[in-house]
Amino acid sequence: MLKGGLTDQLYEILRERIVNLEMKLGEKVDTQEIANEFNTSQTPVRDVLNRLAHEGLVNVVPRIGYYIIEPSPEDLAEIYELRKMFECYALRLSVQSVDVNKLSCLKQKMKEIQKEKNLKKKISAYRKVDGELHLSIGKSANNERFQDLFSQIYNLVRVSQSIGLNWDEGLKEHISLIDAMLEKNKDKALKTLETHLENAKKRGMRALRMKLYSLKESLVHE
Numbered sequence: 001m002l003k004g005g006l007t008d009q010l011y012e013i014l015r016e017r018i019v020n021l022e023m024k025l026g027e028k029v030d031t032q033e034i035a036n037e038f039n040t041s042q043t044p045v046r047d048v049l050n051r052l053a054h055e056g057l058v059n060v061v062p063r064i065g066y067y068i069i070e071p072s073p074e075d076l077a078e079i080y081e082l083r084k085m086f087e088c089y090a091l092r093l094s095v096q097s098v099d100v101n102k103l104s105c106l107k108q109k110m111k112e113i114q115k116e117k118n119l120k121k122k123i124s125a126y127r128k129v130d131g132e133l134h135l136s137i138g139k140s141a142n143n144e145r146f147q148d149l150f151s152q153i154y155n156l157v158r159v160s161q162s163i164g165l166n167w168d169e170g171l172k173e174h175i176s177l178i179d180a181m182l183e184k185n186k187d188k189a190l191k192t193l194e195t196h197l198e199n200a201k202k203r204g205m206r207a208l209r210m211k212l213y214s215l216k217e218s219l220v221h222e
Contacts, residue, residue: 010038011048018057018068019158020127026070029058055152057159071160073208079156080201084194086150087137091193094140095186106132107178110171126167127158133174137193166203173199 014034017023031045038045049066052058059067071079109129116122131154138150173196180189 006038006040007044007047010034010040010044011051014048015052015055015057015155018052019155021159021161023068025068025159027068029066029068031066056156069156069159071156071208073205076160076201076204076208079153079160080197080204082153083157084197086146086153087134087197088190088193090137090139090141090146090150091181091189092186093142094137095181095189096184097140098181098184099136100182102136103178103182107175107182110175110178114168114171122167126170127161130161130170130174131158133178160204169203170196170200 014023023029029049031042031049034045035042046066049058050060053060053066057069059069061067069075106129109125113122113125113129116125134154134157135151138154139147141147141150173192177189177192177196180192183189
C-alpha cells in the first residue's frame with residue numbers, strides 16, 4: 001500500500017515499470033488490477049496513466065482503455081531526431097568540463113560488461129550504464145526545463161531499446177564516445193555522438209521492420 005503522495009508514488013512506479021520493459025509493449029493496462037495491487041481506487045490509476053500518456057509512454061483509446069506504447073518506425077525516427085537535437089546541444093555546452101573520474105569509471109564498467117557471457121545480465125547492465133552516460137550528458141546543460149524534457153525523450157528511448165539493439169556494437173560506440181569526451185575534443189565528441197545515435201536509430205528501425213514483416217507473414221499463413 002502506498003502512503004502519502006499516492007499519485008506521485010504510483011506515477012514513479014508505473015513509469016519505471018514501462019521504461020524497464022516490465023510491462024509488455026502494446027498491452028492493455030488493467031486499471032482495476034493496479035488499483036487492487038496498491039489498495040486504491042481506479043481514479044488515481046487513471047490520473048497517472050493520463051500523465052504518462054502526456055509523456056508519450058501510454059496511448060489512450062477513448063471508451064476502451066489505456067495501452068502501453070508500441071513504437072512504430074515513424075515514432076522511432078521522431079524520437080531519435082529529438083534525442084539528437086537535445087543531446088548534442090547538451091554535449092556542446094559541457095564537453096570542456098566533463099567529470100574525468102566519473103567517465104573513466106563508466107568506461108571501466110563498460111569494458112567489464114563486454115566480457116559478460118550471460119545475455120540477460122549483459123542487457124540489464126548495458127541499460128544501466130547507457131542511462132548513466134546519456135542522462136549525465138543531458139543533466140550537464142544545467143537547465144531544469146531542458147532536463148525534464150530530455151528525461152521524457154530518454155524514457156521513450158529506453159522503451160525502444162527492446163527493439164533489436166546490438167548490445168556489443170552499442171558498448172563499443174559508448175566507449176568511443178567516452179574517449180572523445182575525455183579528450184575534451186568538442187568536434188570529435190559531437191561527431192562520435194551523432195554517429196552513435198544514427199547507428200542506434202538504424203539498428204532499431206531495421207529490427208522493427210523485421211518484426212513487422214514477420215507479423216505480417218504469420219497473419220498471411222494463418
